[in-house]
Amino acid sequence: MFTQPLAGARAIRVVACVVASVVVLFTSAAYAQGERHQHGASTLEISLEKNTLAIRWESPLNDLIGFEHAPRSAKEKAAAQNLLSLLDDPSSAFKPNSEAMCRMVAKSITAPNLSDIQTKHTGDASTHDHDHAVHSDLDYSVTYHCSSPDALSQLDIRALTTWPAIKDIDASLVGPGGQASQEANQGAKTIDLKTIAVAR
Numbered sequence: 400m401f402t403q404p405l406a407g408a409r410a411i412r413v414v415a416c417v418v419a420s421v422v423v424l425f426t427s428a429a430y431a432q433g434e435r436h437q438h439g440a441s442t443l444e445i446s447l448e449k450n451t452l453a454i455r456w457e458s459p460l461n462d463l464i465g466f467e468h469a470p471r472s473a474k475e476k477a478a479a480q481n482l483l484s485l486l487d488d489p490s491s492a493f494k495p496n497s498e499a500m501c502r503m504v505a506k507s508i509t510a511p512n513l514s515d516i517q518t519k520h521t522g523d524a525s526t527h528d529h530d531h532a533v534h535s536d537l538d539y540s541v542t543y544h545c546s547s548p549d550a551l552s553q554l555d556i557r558a559l560t561t562w563p564a565i566k567d568i569d570a571s572l573v574g575p576g577g578q579a580s581q582e583a584n585q586g587a588k589t590i591d592l593k594t595i596a597v598a599r
């Protein structure tokens with residue numbers, strides 16, 4: 400059969416297709432395991448340095464919009480668009496106590512499977528195909544400038560109210576007062592910032 404050019408070409412195409420499938424499966428499996436992604440469970444990284452409060456939140460997309468593939472139907476696209484609109488205002492997700500006088504100075508939203516919607520959202524016409532991932536996370540970072548960082552006492556985790564599918568949030572904190580780990584959940588929607596805000 401290898402003397403026939405047509406059959407040979409077909410064989411090569413078949414091999415190429417099998418290789419491509421293996422790569423996609425491997426990528427999906429590696430992503431699902433490597434990201435420790437468990438539906439209902441989010442992580443927060445909170446750091447305070449001088450006047451800068453930085454928060455990074457990682458959540459399974461499933462908890463925010465009910466699916467993790469690139470949106471296909473009109474309903475899914477609307478859900479993704481709504482999520483991005485909510486994240487335009489960080490107080491949908493969390494809010495430092497007002498006494499610290501924190502204002503947002505930067506934010507970033509990374510959600511690979513929403514990138515087509517996201518680029519349209521921000522006016523960039525480029526498109527990508529990320530439909531291969533089985534699991535997908537939102538990675539959301541917000542940086543605040545706080546005029547009175549010593550007065551930081553509490554971070555309201557409004558995300559637990561905005562997105563009730565979130566069950567547990569593991570938070571790691573670091574600041575002048577040291578390091579701490581805390582958990583927020585549907586029964587306790589705040590993180591105590593006093594332990595890290597002031598040097599002991």
Ligand SMILES: [Zn+2]
Nearest residue numbers: 459461534535
């Ligand atoms: Zn998932």
